[in-house]
Amino acid sequence: MLLCNFWQFWIxxxxxxxxxxxxxxxxxxxxxxxxxxxxxxxxIKNPRxxxxxxxxxxxxxxxxxxxxxxxxxxxxxxxxxxSAGVNxxxxxxxxxxxxxxxxxCFVYLVPPVVLMYKLRNxxxxxxxxxxxxFAFWCIVTGTIVYGFVTVxxxxxxxxxxxxxxxxxxxxxxxxxxxxxxxxxxxxxxDPDATLAKFNAEKDYHPSSSSSKQNSASGKxxxxxxxxxxxxxxxxxxxxxxxxxxxxxxxxxxxxxxSQHEFSVVLxxxxxxxxxxxxx
Numbered sequence: 001m002l003l004c005n006f007w008q009f010w011i012x013x014x015x016x017x018x019x020x021x022x023x024x025x026x027x028x029x030x031x032x033x034x035x036x037x038x039x040x041x042x043x044i045k046n047p048r049x050x051x052x053x054x055x056x057x058x059x060x061x062x063x064x065x066x067x068x069x070x071x072x073x074x075x076x077x078x079x080x081x082x083s084a085g086v087n088x089x090x091x092x093x094x095x096x097x098x099x100x101x102x103x104x105c106f107v108y109l110v111p112p113v114v115l116m117y118k119l120r121n122x123x124x125x126x127x128x129x130x131x132x133x134f135a136f137w138c139i140v141t142g143t144i145v146y147g148f149v150t151v152x153x154x155x156x157x158x159x160x161x162x163x164x165x166x167x168x169x170x171x172x173x174x175x176x177x178x179x180x181x182x183x184x185x186x187x188x189x190d191p192d193a194t195l196a197k198f199n200a201e202k203d204y205h206p207s208s209s210s211s212k213q214n215s216a217s218g219k220x221x222x223x224x225x226x227x228x229x230x231x232x233x234x235x236x237x238x239x240x241x242x243x244x245x246x247x248x249x250x251x252x253x254x255x256x257x258s259q260h261e262f263s264v265v266l267x268x269x270x271x272x273x274x275x276x277x278x279x
Contacts, residue, residue: 007075
C-alpha cells in the first residue's frame with residue numbers, strides 16, 4: 001500500500017514535477033517582485049522570507065491532497081490477469097484521486113502563465129523571457145505526453161516507464177541548460193567576453209516582447225520610457241557596471257554589475273535602497 005501511494009503521489013509529483021515547477025515559479029516571482037511591484041518589496045522587512053512563504057502556500061494544496069490520498073489508500077495493489085494466464089499485482093489509482101491529480105496539474109500551470117504575462121515587458125538583460133517560455137512549453141509538453149502514456153496504460157510496461165523517465169530528463173535538461181548553460185560556460189571559459197556581451201545587450205537591446213508592444217504604440221513612447229545606461233568598454237569589463245533604468249510602472253531603479261554580484265538598487269524617498277541579488 002505505502003509503496004504504490006508513495007510512488008504515485010510523492011516521488012512522481014511532490015518531489016518531481018511540483019519541485020521543478022516550484023523552482024520556475026519562484027524564479028519568475030522574484031523577478032516580478034524586484035522589477036514590477038517594487039513598492040511591495042520595499043515595504044516588506046524580509047522580502048525573501050515573504051516570497052518563500054508564498055511558494056509554500058502555493059504548494060500546500062497538493063501536499064494536503066497527497067496526505068489525504070495516502071491515508072485513504074487511493075492507489076491500492078490490485079491483482080490483474082495477463083494473457084499468459086498469470087495474475088500480476090499492479091498499482092491502480094482510484095478515479096477520484098486521478099481526476100483530482102489531473103485538475104491540480106492544470107491549476108499549477110496557471111501561475112507560470114500569469115507571471116510570464118506580467119514579465120513580458122522587462123528588458124532582455126534582466127529577464128530571460130524566451131527561455132522562460134521554452135521552460136513553460138517543456139512543462140506543458142511533458143504533462144501532455146505523460147498523461148497520454150498514463151491513459152493508454154503504457155506506464156504498466158517497462159518501455160512505457162523508460163519513455164516517461166527519458167521525457168522528463170530531456171525536458172529538465174533542455175529547460176535548465178538553455179537558461180543557465182550559456183552563463184556557466186561563459187563565466188568559466190571566457191568571462192571577459194561574457195561580461196562585455198552582457199553590457200552590450202544591457203545598453204542596446206530591449207526584450208523582444210517589449211519591442212513588439214512599443215512598435216504598436218509608437219517609437220516616441222519607446223524612446224521616452226527608456227533611460228540611458230552607461231556604456232563600458234571591453235577593456236574595463238571587469239570593473240563594476242552601473243546604470244539607471246526604469247520598470248514597467250515608471251519606477252526608476254539602478255543596476256550595478258560587478259564580477260561576482262548583480263545588484264538592483266531601488267529608490268526610496270529620494271535615495272536608492274540597495275537590493276542585492278547574486279548573479
